[in-house]
Amino acid sequence: MRRRLLATTFALGALLLSSACSGSGDSTEEAATGPVTITVNGLPPDTDPVNRKNFEEDVTKFMDKYPDIKIEAKEGMMDPQTFSAKLAGGQLEDVFYVYFTDPQALIRKRQVSDISKYLGEFPNTKDLKPELLRIFSDESGHAYGLPSQNYSMGLVYNRELFKKAGLDPATPPRTWAEVREAAKKINALGGGVVGYGDYSKNNTGGWHFTAETYSLGGDVATQDGETWKAAFNTATGKQVLQQLKDMRWTDNSMGQKQLLEYSDLLQMMGSNKLGMYLGTGSDIVNIVNQYKGKFDTYGLGSIPDGKGTLGGGDGYMFKAGLSPAKIKAGLTWLSYKTVAPDRIAESLGRANKNKEPVGLPQPNIWVAGSPSDKTLVAERDKLKNVPVENFAPFAATETSIPLKLEPPLAQQVYAVLDVPMQKVLTDRNADIDKLLADAEAQVNGVLGAAK
Structure with missing residues (x-):
């Protein structure tokens, strides 16, 4: 982003x-x-x-x-x-x-x-x-x-919390299934610690939905000649939202506070209250410089499942x-x-x-x-x-995972995709199929202006 x-x-x-x-x-x-x-x-x-x-x-x-x-x-x-x-x-x-x-x-x-x-x-x-x-x-x-x-993008994680939860900080999760299991163990530490964090506000939710979709081999937008169209209302897009919904409501490993944006997760990392989230090496620099973290505390792993990275x-x-x-x-x-x-x-x-x-x-x-x-x-x-x-x-994996760029009119697309991210993280009864269908229609309207 x-x-x-x-x-x-x-x-x-x-x-x-x-x-x-x-x-x-x-x-x-x-x-x-x-x-x-x-x-x-x-x-x-x-x-x-x-x-x-x-x-x-x-x-x-x-x-x-x-x-x-x-x-x-x-x-x-x-x-x-x-x-x-x-x-x-x-x-x-x-x-x-x-x-x-x-x-x-x-x-x-x-x-x-x-x-x-x-x-x-x-x-x-x-x-x-x-x-x-x-x-x-x-x-x-x-x-x-x-x-x-x-x-x-990769997986930013707290090595100290990994050790406390009995996880090996040298081998962070490589799949989303492993992320889910690790998040439950970290969350079980208590004391306000959150296993996994994600964004859903001010376009950051759409940004991360895109990154997570790419990691599973999906697309957010595809081009046919001069025309772009939404490509996320698929089994892959549903998998992204379903995993987050399950982690939030079934596992309770994402914390009660939601509608988070960029600085929120960095601050949580800096105060040793967050186990993992998607980010970049520059995020770690920000955590150290702005939120009093230490480089020794953090690790950076490959993006889970690794079929693509934003x-x-x-x-x-x-x-x-x-x-x-x-x-x-x-x-x-x-x-x-x-x-x-x-x-x-x-x-x-x-x-x-x-x-x-x-x-x-x-x-x-x-x-x-x-x-x-x-x-x-x-x-x-x-x-x-x-x-x-x-x-x-x-x-170890940065050169082997395909690099995928942001969709056209990215910020407008992300603003639309914030909504399904917000819903699954704040409403245990969120209808994922309807959320994706509504977002698809809106994003196609946005992409109509992409030339």
Whole structure:
């Protein structure tokens, strides 16, 4: 969910952009010739002084290295409230930040520049995961941007509560059936401890319904040509809601308090009152930074059943109509800032010095085993400052579970899907079949606007 990725003090973007993908090789020295100025966004605001300082230092170092390229950095990333207006008014930066859900629409509307023929001049891009590069490409394989980070969901769990409940913290549940059984044991500890938590408010319920549906191999929306339609009113969608209903009312392992949203589960984890929930590595950072948790307390496992995992991320695209010189300058900048491995040691060292976590097993943008990936893994191992063994169950499966993106118009879809999540968690007599049918009709109305 987009705002989850951006909410953390040391956001996943900071972790991966600064830690995993900041750099450029000398191969780009001749990428842009003659003086050229480009505008880019992504400059952190004054309220984020550490990352703003890091960004400004990178701009200065870049322009020292490439004196013929001037970077005009602008604050902001992807604000859905203003993006369309800036795009229509020609006010968007030359190189601009997007979520993974945005590139295809921009490509279809011809609102971005084709950068394909210049990628050969930037050899680090060959190590990018093909599935991520496809997000920024059309059906013919022409690229219009580059990924900068990605994430996927897993099972966040409290290792201390696992031990108290007689569970092995090194082997978290691998299936939803195992989650249910573990939740009952944790809940039996008493003292206000909840075995498993889930969201159902402010679009977070729909977000998690989507993640849980993906984990079982289902879909929330499917595309037929230019048309999208709801795809969750199925046995899989029913299984998701039935499991939650059973855990809430039959097992009583989800606690009395419901209608929870993002911060609620993090706070419960931080106060050692929650055993498990779906989340990401950046959630653990938030729990530590905002709710006084400790990295030693938490683990991260693979998403239960593992037939798919909700993932997302972001990258940068190039405004339509850019000259070849500006495209090459933009690629030179991205190669320095986001997609080259030779500054990984510098960036990880800077993160370590700033007491930012290094070593969380988040997915990165490189093909596993490629030179870039090997560099990242080796340097991260040298400079790790978190207990990486706690996150080994997630790391062991992160490359084998298919990554599935959010549905189109995700926030509107999630708002509809909040309702069935709320009902099964607050009404023991909730009619799951009717809830799914009603939601299907509403989501089809929403998706009618997705082009």
